[in-house]
Amino acid sequence: MLSDPNSKLNLKKLKGYLLIVPTFVFELLFFIIPLIIVFAYSFSKIDSFGRITYEFTLQNYFNILTPEFTKTILRTLAVASLSTVFCLILGYPIGYYIGFKEKKYQNLLIMLIIIPFWLSFVARTYSIISIFSTNGIFNQILTLLGFVGDKPQWLYNWYSVVFGMVYNYLPMMVLPIYASAEKLNPQYLEAAQSLGASPIKVFFKVTLPLTMPGIFAGSILVFIPSVGEFLVPELLGGIEWYMIGNHLWIIFLAMGNYPLGSALSIVLIVLVLLITVLYIKYFAREVELGF
């Protein structure tokens, strides 16, 4: 049977498109278009009866420039940055250690790091309340160790929020660092050492630069969910430590002020994108997300 190779090629191409179109349309409809709608809503008006009129206004953005929202935005950025830095300091030695372990232990140790991440986020965050409440386990241990006097309140502070973030997002930092440490050829380290470099010099001149892609990826993977976090400040921070996510929740689900909420979420998206892009441009030239 003679067939035109061109038409056969086109048929094959067509098949490829047919297979990709359903997912593409699904994501376009329920993911991309809704984001465009948020953008449009952020310029719309709401009257005192809560009715939304589609007239162009920048009022929602001006409302975000008020001290209350500006403070929240700065608090959010501070908490997210601090959480990222703590995850890096705490996570780097873990990723490094596992990356240089024998293969048979590596899988087990990495699995132990990932398991908490699979478990319910709500349950994990809730579990911290019992540890750090006034009569909680942590204060009980302190009493056993001989610390007497007033039991400190660990919850509803910036450090309980940061702890909650680090507790939940540490695996996101460890995995990419582990991936880049595991790829690092130990012979480089041996070479540097045999040429007379001190262990500290080897670390700063060889190990650290070669694991940078993992550090960059890990920082992005921790920073982004932290900036948009709702549950951790809600349960461990309280109103005093509310972040953008908590305000979005209230504005949308309690107040129903969609235009204001849309403007705030556009600010959030722009901040995240801007920080990520600048970060990649100036620091992280090679980002390996590790998946």
Add this chain to the structure above:
Amino acid sequence: MKRIFDKFLKAYLIIIFIILYAPIAILVLFSFNEGITMGGRRIGSTVIWKGFSLEWYDKLLRTPEIWTALGNSTIIGVITSLISAVLGTISAYALVRYDVKGRNLFYIIMLVPIIIPEITEALSLLLFYVLFNIKLGLNTIIIGHATFCIAYVFTVVRARLSDYDRSLEEAALSLGATPFQTFTKVTLPILAPGILAGSLLAFTQSFDDLIKASFTTGSGVITLPMLIFSKIKSGVSPEINAIATITLIISGTLAFISYWISSRS
């Protein structure tokens, strides 16, 4: 020097594991804490041990709203993972096997959920539903979950497709099998573990999600994470520990099976 450093790192790792697992272990432990009767009501502590008891689990069994929430979460999780399995598999197959234009655009769409916070996705979907007058309920949550769960199946299946031996397919074709037969009898069985692993992971992500479900729910549909959240807001209790323990067991088991399948093959 190096040995001391190694020992130090090992000790550090053990401390980190204790910090990671102790809160979860304590949560599970206190779900078995005995309560006391106060003012005609049973109350219990989540921090002071009174004795072993199954009373909170007994209470759960007799609370209809828990069963409703568990049912909703299960239905949402199952349908979400089925949608993700189908869409994730066919799109991965198309991108690896066919020369489609706009491949990069598709990858970007799959990656965007990683670079924008989940809460903005959730509220944008709510606005979409409101704008088009779509009735909120189970369906709207399922759609919301599928938009981010497809990526789990997509990633796993794409990885499997990229490093597998195509000569098996060629053999089937040259032995006279139709392309459809080849796909169902050869390709699909090889991909099956990957699809299953991805779908299980998609189920756990859907099952544990609070944010998207809260924004896209309607007419009193409540999921298990939403129920736990609303109960925490009205005060801690061993009863919450018991519900949380059940969700930990369900998602932990499924995620472990998923991991086991994908690491074995």
